[in-house]
Structures are given as C-alpha cells and as structure tokens.
Amino acid sequence: MEKIRKKYSNGEVTIIWEPDLCDHSSICYRSLPKVFKLSERPWIDAKAATTQEIIKTVDRCPTKALTYELNKNIMIDQQETTTKITILQDGPYLVDGNVKLLDNKGNEIIYKKGIALCRCGASKNKPFCDGIHSHIGFKD
Numbered sequence: 001m002e003k004i005r006k007k008y009s010n011g012e013v014t015i016i017w018e019p020d021l022c023d024h025s026s027i028c029y030r031s032l033p034k035v036f037k038l039s040e041r042p043w044i045d046a047k048a049a050t051t052q053e054i055i056k057t058v059d060r061c062p063t064k065a066l067t068y069e070l071n072k073n074i075m076i077d078q079q080e081t082t083t084k085i086t087i088l089q090d091g092p093y094l095v096d097g098n099v100k101l102l103d104n105k106g107n108e109i110i111y112k113k114g115i116a117l118c119r120c121g122a123s124k125n126k127p128f129c130d131g132i133h134s135h136i137g138f139k140d
C-alpha cells in the first residue's frame with residue numbers, strides 16, 4: 001500500500017504530513033491552532049501563519065509525521081542557537097535545534113534541525129521515536 005504524504009504550502013514553506021507516522025501528540029494544534037485545525041478539511045492551512053512560526057511548530061513534531069521543505073530562495077533566520085531537549089510526558093526526548101547525531105564509531109547518522117529520540121525503548125527505528133510509545137502504554 002502506498003504511503004499517504006500530503007503537502008500544504010504558503011509559497012515559502014511546504015508542510016508535509018504523513019498520517020501513518022502521527023501519534024496525535026497534539027503539539028501542532030496546541031502550538032499553532034491557526035494553521036493546524038482539527039475540525040476543518042483540509043486540516044492544515046499553511047497560509048495562516050508566517051514561515052518562521054510554521055517551522056518552529058513543525059520542528060516540534062515528535063514522530064516527524066509533520067516535516068517541511070523550504071521553497072527555493074527562502075532564507076530563514078535561525079536565531080535560536082541553543083539546543084533544547086524536552087522530556088515529553090509519556091513520550092520521547094524532543095531535541096530542538098541543530099543536531100548532529102553520531103553512531104558508536106563516530107559516523108554521522110543524521111544532521112538536521114530537530115529530532116525525537118526514543119525514551120520507551122520500544123522503537124523499531126532507534127534511536128528515533130517511531131510513535132510506538134503511545135501504543136504500548138509507555139508512562140513516565
């Protein structure tokens with residue numbers, strides 16, 4: 001079966017939503033309700049906020065069901081230089097900021113802005129959270 005991958009653009013940034021990865025953490029619609037509107041269809045209105053606001057919210061998605069692509073020639077002011085790690089209730093470590101993750105031999109696994117690291121131990125995509133914590137009843 002083909003994976004669903006929907007896109008919503010404001011002309012500068014394109015929000016990509018992969019519903020199969022979503023664990024309904026509610027971070028998106030609590031952080032930016034003018035863009036992420038659960039009761040409307042389509043539920044994402046990328047034109048309702050600035051590109052910076054969208055990126056800041058999408059970067060917090062713990063399972064990466066929401067990601068984004070910047071359209072060409074768009075420069076984003078990266079004012080945040082401090083990497084922030086948040087322990088989500090009953091969920092992953094959410095790392096906000098530029099992250100370079102290395103394996104035990106020093107090889108780069110990933111370099112990106114914002115990742116969610118598994119805290120429950122059950123992810124099939126370690127060290128990343130794959131959303132399974134919400135299905136196994138992880139509490140912490």
Ligand code: FES
Nearest residue numbers: 118119120129133
């Ligand atoms: S914390 Fe999300 S899969 Fe483990």
